[in-house]
Amino acid sequence: MAWSLATFNVNGVRARLPLLLDWLKKAAPDVACLQETKVMDEDFPATAFEDLGYHTYFHGQKSFNGVAILSKSEAAEVAQGLEPGDGGQARVLAARFKTGWVVNLYVPQGREVGHEAWHYKLEFLDQVAQMLPRRFDPQEPLIVTGDMNVAPSDLDVYDPKRMAGKVSCHPDERAALERIEAWGLADLFRCHHPEDKQFTFWDYRLPQSFKRDLGWRIDLILATAPLVKACNECLVDTEPRGLAKPSDHTPVVARFE
Amino acid sequence: MAWSLATFNVNGVRARLPLLLDWLKKAAPDVACLQETKVMDEDFPATAFEDLGYHTYFHGQKSFNGVAILSKSEAAEVAQGLEPGDGGQARVLAARFKTGWVVNLYVPQGREVGHEAWHYKLEFLDQVAQMLPRRFDPQEPLIVTGDMNVAPSDLDVYDPKRMAGKVSCHPDERAALERIEAWGLADLFRCHHPEDKQFTFWDYRLPQSFKRDLGWRIDLILATAPLVKACNECLVDTEPRGLAKPSDHTPVVARFE
DNA sequence: GATTCCCCGG
DNA sequence: CCGGGGAATC
Numbered sequence: 460m461a462w463s464l465a466t467f468n469v470n471g472v473r474a475r476l477p478l479l480l481d482w483l484k485k486a487a488p489d490v491a492c493l494q495e496t497k498v499m500d501e502d503f504p505a506t507a508f509e510d511l512g513y514h515t516y517f518h519g520q521k522s523f524n525g526v527a528i529l530s531k532s533e534a535a536e537v538a539q540g541l542e543p544g545d546g547g548q549a550r551v552l553a554a555r556f557k558t559g560w561v562v563n564l565y566v567p568q569g570r571e572v573g574h575e576a577w578h579y580k581l582e583f584l585d586q587v588a589q590m591l592p593r594r595f596d597p598q599e600p601l602i603v604t605g606d607m608n609v610a611p612s613d614l615d616v617y618d619p620k621r622m623a624g625k626v627s628c629h630p631d632e633r634a635a636l637e638r639i640e641a642w643g644l645a646d647l648f649r650c651h652h653p654e655d656k657q658f659t660f661w662d663y664r665l666p667q668s669f670k671r672d673l674g675w676r677i678d679l680i681l682a683t684a685p686l687v688k689a690c691n692e693c694l695v696d697t698e699p700r701g702l703a704k705p706s707d708h709t710p711v712v713a714r715f716e
Numbered sequence: 717m718a719w720s721l722a723t724f725n726v727n728g729v730r731a732r733l734p735l736l737l738d739w740l741k742k743a744a745p746d747v748a749c750l751q752e753t754k755v756m757d758e759d760f761p762a763t764a765f766e767d768l769g770y771h772t773y774f775h776g777q778k779s780f781n782g783v784a785i786l787s788k789s790e791a792a793e794v795a796q797g798l799e800p801g802d803g804g805q806a807r808v809l810a811a812r813f814k815t816g817w818v819v820n821l822y823v824p825q826g827r828e829v830g831h832e833a834w835h836y837k838l839e840f841l842d843q844v845a846q847m848l849p850r851r852f853d854p855q856e857p858l859i860v861t862g863d864m865n866v867a868p869s870d871l872d873v874y875d876p877k878r879m880a881g882k883v884s885c886h887p888d889e890r891a892a893l894e895r896i897e898a899w900g901l902a903d904l905f906r907c908h909h910p911e912d913k914q915f916t917f918w919d920y921r922l923p924q925s926f927k928r929d930l931g932w933r934i935d936l937i938l939a940t941a942p943l944v945k946a947c948n949e950c951l952v953d954t955e956p957r958g959l960a961k962p963s964d965h966t967p968v969v970a971r972f973e
Numbered sequence: 974g975a976t977t978c979c980c981c982g983g
Numbered sequence: 984c985c986g987g988g989g990a991a992t993c
Contacts (some may be wrong), residue, residue, distance in 0.1 A: 473976095707975075716977060731986060754986065755987090825982085825983060901986075920983080920986095925984095
């Protein structure tokens with residue numbers, strides 16, 4: 460049976476609620492992975508999503524970070540956080556459905572290369588790489604998705620020369636992402652669009668960044684072999700970024716047969 | 717020639733802009749006196765009002781207070797502040813039109829009876845009372861309007877027993893307002909509606925205050941004899957308080973022949 | 974530029 | 984409850 464999954468860094472679920480609900484009604488993904496919900500669990504607007512027929516799973520904290528999974532079908536199992544730990548930050552939420560496990564990540568942004576936050580980012584990516592073989596099997600259906608805060612290649616940034624060696628484009632970050640993929644995950648968007656310069660994030664601070672398409676592709680849907688095979692489409696839905704009061708990110712959607 | 721004047725404590729011009737523009741289009745007062753604009757002069761959204769055919773006069777400060785006068789006709793003279801002074805707070809703006817002077821006041825709220833801010837409120841009212849005979853003639857057309865933060869009588873509060881002696885209902889505040897009126901000003905709403913319990917302000921903090929009509933009449937239009945005579949209507953326009961994202965106040969409108 | 978929280982003031 | 988402002992983060 461066909462199904463679809465989306466990832467969307469909403470930059471505040473509460474601030475994004477009207478836009479997000481409209482988008483869910485239209486796009487109707489079976490599973491939606493949200494990042495940067497920026498809300499404590501007791502304040503998560505669960506009923507708004509339940510009204511649209513979604514089960515809601517969320518792992519938040521005050522002010523920052525926060526991840527959620529919305530799903531039309533109920534999860535058989537849910538897991539929060541990373542082993543051995545993710546520094547008390549709400550950045551990882553996984554849920555098991557009939558279609559397999561879905562791991563939703565909000566990878567640290569890292570501030571600047573060399574900054575303490577950047578070392579934490581590399582450590583975080585490394586912990587993801589270590590967690591995968593411990594908990595999963597690359598032969599089984601698995602999605603690892605979210606805001607990776609890494610542009611996998613120079614095709615994935617608007618100005619690779621200017622960004623070379625900078626945060627999100629640094630070789631150490633790319634190597635860390637490649638180690639995650641090397642275990643047995645493929646970047647679905649890139650599988651289906653090997654040449655496309657298509658972004659998922661446009662910085663608010665860059666004037667007219669979206670209009671001028673000065674962006675980054677850092678929101679990824681990675682999948683193990685069975686789901687790579689089953690995936691018949693993976694696209695960036697650029698519309699929500701163009702609406703009023705947008706997130707700085709836009710959703711990525713994958714469809715499976 | 718017939719004309720109309722309105723007073724409206726907007727509680728933030730910028731936050732109230734859509735509602736305010738809609739209301740101005742509908743009600744189309746020739747003169748609108750705004751209080752609590754809460755904006756510095758360089759950030760006053762003048763063009764939005766100019767697009768509706770208003771001249772704009774404003775006297776603001778950062779964060780608090782702030783008064784403005786919008787007028788379909790140009791002012792011949794404009795004066796800010798009180799003599800000898802109003803403590804550096806932007807609470808007074810006067811403008812002279814062909815129809816006479818209009819003095820727009822945002823009287824201090826006073827926090828609590830006995831509080832330093834309350835003494836400042838009494839002092840402010842006293843300064844208004846002293847300024848009137850110094851600058852104006854009660855035989856000439858003059859409007860003194862705005863948020864007086866005083867309910868003139870027990871008819872002007874939802875629960876006079878509970879409010880007796882409290883801020884906005886204290887005898888000293890009422891006496892100060894009466895001294896202002898005694899010089900030669902009449903409360904136009906009360907002239908036209910001697911018995912009506914009609915409010916202009918409903919506190920956000922009281923649950924359902926507007927729905928349950930738990931309010932105060934503290935926004936007044938006072939006029940000298942020639943304009944009392946010319947006034948054929950004075951009403952509270954209750955509609956804006958019922959809309960989405962309302963101010964805690966609603967406009968009062970007077971019409972003159 | 975746009976979140977969030979926390980403070981002040983009504 | 985809601986406005987504005989300031990700090991921190993991305």
